[in-house]
Amino acid sequence: MNDDQLLRYARHILLDEAGIEAQQRWLESTVLMVGAGGLGSPAALYLAAAGVGRLILVDDDRVELSNLQRQVLHDTGTVGAYKAESGRQALARLNPEVQVEAVCQRLDEAGLERLAADADIVLDCTDNFETRHAINRVCVRLGKPLVMGAGIRFDGQVSVFDTRQESSPCYHCLFPESDEPDTMTCATSGVFGPVVGIIGAMQAAEALKVLAGIGQPLTGRLLRLEALGMQWRSVKVVRDPGCPVCGTRHG
Numbered sequence: 001m002n003d004d005q006l007l008r009y010a011r012h013i014l015l016d017e018a019g020i021e022a023q024q025r026w027l028e029s030t031v032l033m034v035g036a037g038g039l040g041s042p043a044a045l046y047l048a049a050a051g052v053g054r055l056i057l058v059d060d061d062r063v064e065l066s067n068l069q070r071q072v073l074h075d076t077g078t079v080g081a082y083k084a085e086s087g088r089q090a091l092a093r094l095n096p097e098v099q100v101e102a103v104c105q106r107l108d109e110a111g112l113e114r115l116a117a118d119a120d121i122v123l124d125c126t127d128n129f130e131t132r133h134a135i136n137r138v139c140v141r142l143g144k145p146l147v148m149g150a151g152i153r154f155d156g157q158v159s160v161f162d163t164r165q166e167s168s169p170c171y172h173c174l175f176p177e178s179d180e181p182d183t184m185t186c187a188t189s190g191v192f193g194p195v196v197g198i199i200g201a202m203q204a205a206e207a208l209k210v211l212a213g214i215g216q217p218l219t220g221r222l223l224r225l226e227a228l229g230m231q232w233r234s235v236k237v238v239r240d241p242g243c244p245v246c247g248t249r250h251g
Contacts, residue, residue: 035125038196
């Protein structure tokens with residue numbers, strides 16, 4: 001690290017649990033983030049501020065005025081622009097050292113796999129089950145840790161799925177495709193802006209912990225937030241040995 005980097009990241013370097021070693025890992029890391037909206041906005045901002053070396057933003061949506069109540073990566077001046085490109089520009093202003101790649105298209109599973117193959121960790125910041133399951137399948141196949149976040153109305157949840165660990169469940173273990181509830185979206189149900197801000201920031205925190213090998217990530221736990229009463233609930237999540245996605249990964 002040069003002198004400017006030592007100054008920029010000094011508050012992380014001062015942490016006994018992190019130090020120069022963790023900061024160097026972050027500088028050398030590649031993060032794939034799918035979704036640059038309510039969850040992806042705070043997650044991307046904190047990862048870029050922390051000095052993650054390369055950040056791949058995937059989102060085919062464009063910024064709308066109704067997004068700005070919660071999607072803090074964007075502003076009035078970028079309404080109509082692709083979110084991935086708007087995010088790239090915002091992150092370049094925040095930390096020009098971070099290499100940000102904007103992918104402004106909807107990727108199929110093969111496309112996600114090509115990008116994930118180069119990443120050290122994947123963040124699921126999407127809002128639909130079909131994409132979530134595709135991301136999960138890719139991460140299981142490639143052995144990539146996955147940080148999942150979700151937020152709707154006043155409720156949020158976050159977890160880490162790291163199938164490099166024998167006992168870790170995958171997303172399908174927790175939310176099997178056949179058991180999916182009726183899909184609700186922010187557009188139809190509304191969302192309290194700070195909820196996705198809190199959850200997205202937590203996704204960044206979990207990603208940094210996993211990348212640096214510090215602390216205890218949320219692997220095997222689902223943390224749920226009920227913001228009206230500001231109540232947190234931690235739910236243990238166990239691996240399903242019969243899971244069609246990860247059940248035979250060590251067999």
